[in-house]
Amino acid sequence: MRRNDPTRSGQPPLGLAGEGLSPNLYDLAIFILIAAAFAILAHGARQIAVPAERLVGHPIVLDPRNLPEYALRTTLRMFAAIVASLIFTFVVATLAAKSRKAELVILPALDILQSVPVLGFLTFTVTYFLHLFPGSELGAECAAIFAIFTSQAWNMAFSFYQSLRTVPRDLVEVSAHFRLSPWLTFWRLEAPFAAPGLIWNTMMSMSGGWFFVVASEAITVGDTTIKLPGIGSWLAVAIDEKDIGAVVMAVAAMAVVILLYDQLVFRPIVAWADKFRFEQTAARERPRSWVYDLWRRARLTRRTAQAMGWLGGFVERLVPRPAAPPIAVRSSTARLFDLAWIALVLAIVAYALWRIVLFTRQSLDWHDVVVAVEMGLLTFARVVVLIALASVIWVPAGVWIGLRPWAAATVQPVAQFLAAFPANVLFPIAVVAIVHWHLHPDIWLSPLMVLGTQWYILFNVIAGASAFPTDLREASTLFRLRQGQWWRQVIIPGILPYYVTGALTAAGGSWNASIVAEVASWGDTRLRAAGLGSYIADATAAGDYARVVLGIGVMSVMVVSCNRLLWRPLYRLAERRYRLD
């Protein structure tokens, strides 16, 4: 991962090599790609706009001919959510970075929100959106998109906020010095600087999002059952009808969708974002993508870039340019305002808490809390055991792969693909196996929780091992370190920051997955593993809002505590002691 890419040197950067005006083959290829994208988008949009009567209760037919359209609908939901997440990110993160008062509220809120089990949200949002658009499928669509949004937005906003706060001081000074307007400063300084982090987080969010789009398409809240056309609903129907062939088709369709997403979206964007990397040296192998190479070679793209530049310049002229940027002076009264602001926020929080107590007290007592906590501890035990198991398997495997560049180059994309693949599509197959061999659901449903999330451990460890300095490896070889000592003193400390990142993501994902993994069915057969996930799932199915709230609350507290008490200290230790740079 750290060698120079010879194919890149000598090539002129995009948009500056002078050539003729006639179109070439690359132009044609890009044109076809873009035309296809437009056609697909237009078709999907028409489907959503179909009159409401036809759509409510629109039956899902397990006909392979419908599958491409369902796959497309699922994908469109995904992209709608990512657009919403980006807008949210730009607004909220910018607000947090520019206003201290907003920052005081937004940062903790993001921290908590990303620990809340997303699927628990669905109960409320479905009802809300259905009320908002009565009799229309749009409400259910919004609820599904919102569910995906809530699984994506927080880490993106946080990444963008962090970038905005760490823009290099000298570049800020240059921008102030040449009196760049806020608009120009954003596009020339802040957005490019934040781009690599934001894009990486967006891509990670999208990879995680496939799981939720599948889970949120078919949902039952009390008496209301909604099945939006998509792969998730197809799967739900296949489970009801015990159609294993349809399940396999769904797996195949999902694999195709993820593969296309990986090749056409993920890799080109990561390769493109590399140019925004804030470093003054050119070493290191760059991420590559054939689609991006195609795009760069096409002349059409240069026209597009120029058009965009012209548009940007036009807007720039509309935005008033400040005569002189105000110089920030911090007065002592500011602290007083901060205190008042915190007091106001605390008051609102207290009121909200009071309302929650009022709401839950009608139907809950302390016994319910005890039960929920017990269930939470069961699920907690599952998460701990499974993450430990996954680590025991994938850390040595990841180290082995990461230390061999050829293996890393082959396995890394596969691991990223597997992390994006929604594991819940595979659940029915596992359930069939459990039913067939009469296995105990309390034990055998558990592995489903890490089915999709274990790959985060693998690909982070691979990345860490690939980045491990050669001189340290050579030194440890020269001193003939024994196996145990090598693991203890060389490689584990070396990959610890990467491992912690991966394990944290995997654990968070597993908590979320428990809501769909601890309850499973195959036709009339229902399998249930005792735990907080099944507790929330049952409450959702029964329309028991109070217990849903309780379950989500307990789960959020447990996730936040895990993060604070385990992962955060471990990560800090890794950053302080074991950073290699």
Added chain:
Amino acid sequence: MDTVLPSTTNDLLVADHVRKLYPKGSGEDLLVLEDVTLRLRTNEIVSLLGRSGSGKSSLLRIIAGLMPASSGSVSIAGRPVQGPAPEVAMVFQTFALFPWLTVLENVEIGLEAQRVPPAERHKRALAAIDLIGLDGYESAYPKELSGGMRQRVGLARALVVHPRLLLMDEAFSALDVLTAETLRTDLLDLWCEGRMPISSILLVTHNIEEAVLMSDRILVLASNPGRISSEIKVTLPQPRNRLDPAFRALVDDIYARMTARTAGKTVHGMFPGTGISLELRRVSPNLLAGLMEQVAAEPHHGKADLPALAGPLQMEIDDLFPVAETLQLLRFAEVAEGDIRLTDAGRRFVDLDPDGRKRLFSQHVLAYVPLAGHIKRVLDERGSHAAPASRFKDELEDHMPVLSAEQTLKTVTSWGRYGEIFAYDEDTGVFSLDNPA
């Protein structure tokens, strides 16, 4: 304070009684600039020469309109500065180029901000690139360029907006010796031939030779708080020769001025603060020993001329002065009039074996660095012989900015470890008396 500046139409820049205070962690504000008054006429190059902590960068940023003065006024071309003035362009020490923009786009950025139409912007940027010797690199990204070429981009970016006053913030200090010299010479050539659209240059530097080489006038800044201690006119004709005796004499003279002991101040007057809140510079025991050995050895025999010492060691004053002054603080040497002379203790130190050096060093640290003595006393008094570092850091922060407190504590930790006065555990952040076996 009642100096009245005779203002003439020739004055491009007038800074009048400028003061700058920074808020500290607690207590009083930190005074970084005290009553600085300076004038810049057209057609001159003026250097602000000072060491780190002399507030020279703060002064430059006040002039550039990037930072407000706490009191006093700055005006450029007769107009008071209330933000970045259009007549001014600045070259940054760190180059401060946008890594995602090409050379051409980087140069154009100032014009883009002024909303110059693209065609004209392009033409002017190419002209500036051409002038500064960057042709052929228009489409390169900064990371593909060497440090010297990057700073040329910074220079082109500043010149393209046609400023009247060019500010240079230690613009050559991040470059290697040869590259910096080439760039200085090229800049002087352009200046002498009148090919740059600027009428004056104000450059901030800590390099004495650079100041003598380039400027018509040198303003020497003294530290703590920053103030102009002397003004030197340089009348040597351009191009100047570093080996010219008159050039050398001027350099020696400035060294002497910058190390002159101010009457009425204590020996450690060069370090801000007193008692345990004495602010220490980050100088390692190895560096101290190294300089003592250098001064003791041939051809100096215990007494050396600082410029003569600095040259062969490739040290600039910002590297050399803190070491020399720390030796003075620890009574291993005396620094005055541009010379450094080892004390008896210093001579003895050089002759000792490693263990003896540690013992002597620890005696001097305990005797002359009140903070070290303070930490030792606290550890002795406590039954556990341990104390958290945060306790001392809080004490320091009452008297100095957070960053200085951190630096001071790190320095005293490193000295304490070398002298085996106390131990420090990085993981727990605790000082203790037990030495690990």
